[in-house]
Amino acid sequence: MGHGKYIAPPVGQYQVAAGETLNLQFVVLPGESRDIDVSIDLIGPGAEAHIKALYLCGADEKVNFHIIMHHRAPGCHSTQTIKGIAGGTAQVQFHGVIVVAPDAQQTEAYQENHNIVLTDQARVETRPQLEIYADDVKCSHGATVGQLNADELFYMRSRGIPEAEAKTLQMLSFLTPVIPEGREEEIESAVRSL
Amino acid sequence: MLEIKNLHAKIGDKEILKGIDLTIGPGEVHAVMGPNGAGKSTLAAVLTGKPGYEVTEGSILFQGQDLLAMTPEERAWAGLFLSFQYPIEIPGVTITAFMKAAVNAKRKAHGLPEFKAGDFLKLMKEKMALVQMKPEFAKREVNVGFSGGEKKRNEIFQMALLEPELAILDETDSGLDVDALKIVADGVNTLRSPERSAIIITHYHKLLEYVQPDVVHVLKDGRLVKTGGRELIDAIEAKGFDQF
Secondary structure (H helix, E strand, O other): OOOOOOEOOOOEEEEEOOOOEEEEEEEEOOOOOEEEEEEEEEOOOOOEEEEEEEEEEOOOOEEEEEEEEEEOOOOOEEEEEEEEEEOOOOEEEEEEEEEEOOOOOOEEEEEEEEEEEOOOOOEEEEEEEEEEOOOOEEEEEEEEEEOOOHHHHHHHHHOOOOHHHHHHHHHHHHHHHHOOOOOHHHHHHHHHOO | OEEEEEEEEEEOOEEEEEEEEEEEOOOOEEEEEOOOOOOHHHHHHHHHOOOOOEEEEEEEEEOOEEHHHOOHHHHHHOOEEEEOOOOOOEEEEEHHHHHHHHHHHHHHHOOOOOOOHHHHHHHHHHHHHHOOOOHHHHHOEEOOOOOHHHHHHHHHHHHHHHOOOEEEEEOOOOOOOHHHHHHHHHHHHHHOOOOOEEEEEEOOOHHHHHOOOOEEEEEEOOEEEEEEOOHHHHHHHHHOOOOO
């Protein structure tokens, strides 16, 4: 798709049947704006869905995530890990909704959205949302918007690691959980370009 | 080696260092002792270029270079090392990756080729053994989940690997039991040579029983109020810092 920078299955609606597993992975690299609008229905008992997403925006890109994870059947399991770094004047929005229907007992649903902002002009807005109508569920969500850790950077620099390299190391370690296997070098050079 | 003249420094509006003069020659080990809040850690921070500290007066020459004009990494390449009082955790970065980046950056700055992976690992193993760090620590994330003693040993391991010309040990003895203290002291003593110098910052005499300083200074309220030999350590031990 696109310029080969973006990987993902098509956005849109997915249904996951009993006992099946859906894995989606999104990567948005600098140079393009994207709307990632995904709605997943876990319709059969024991269905699973796992989303990983990584974004890096350096200039004036706009990246929007809109993810609905609907647990409609019992015993389903979902995870979402969305991490990214916004520089320049990028604008990033994340809106993630987990809905657990009244019948969807023994649901496990987890959502994490973590963001690093590199400049004063970049903006990240994150809105995680849980709607739980069943009582026997394990759900959690976490969202953070932060900056590079100044103490870590100074520690690395005090050992002789140049500032740019220290920042790269920190950004790569932040992104590690969402870097697709085999694309480490591509992600690393994209991080260096920020 | 190091020549500090009339050093004044502040954090925000608060002046912490109020005129420090300190000269350290090659091979010398100086102890800087003082009560909490005297400015000991500020001195270490200013020497290593930690952001947030403003030098308002004075100068620092390190090996003839203007230290205050150098970035923290340039100071490290020139041979300065700080053993942190509170070592920083770096999640997601292994000790091997961390120290490989550090050692190779220093080598590059000196026009030397990067270490081959095998040679580096061998060297790392040797230095870890020096401070009795278990080999599996090489794959651990930097300081993450380490005990207080393990963090301090990791600092001394890094020092041994980087072989600095001037090491600053900021309260390296705090929180160490006697066994860990001896390991740390052995690590420091192993590095002693006619060319290498050290500043040992402490409010406590314990480490100085194992690492013998050549000169002892008392830092109080931002100034070095007394300089002498080992007898100062005994005086502090007996009567505290109020006598100065």
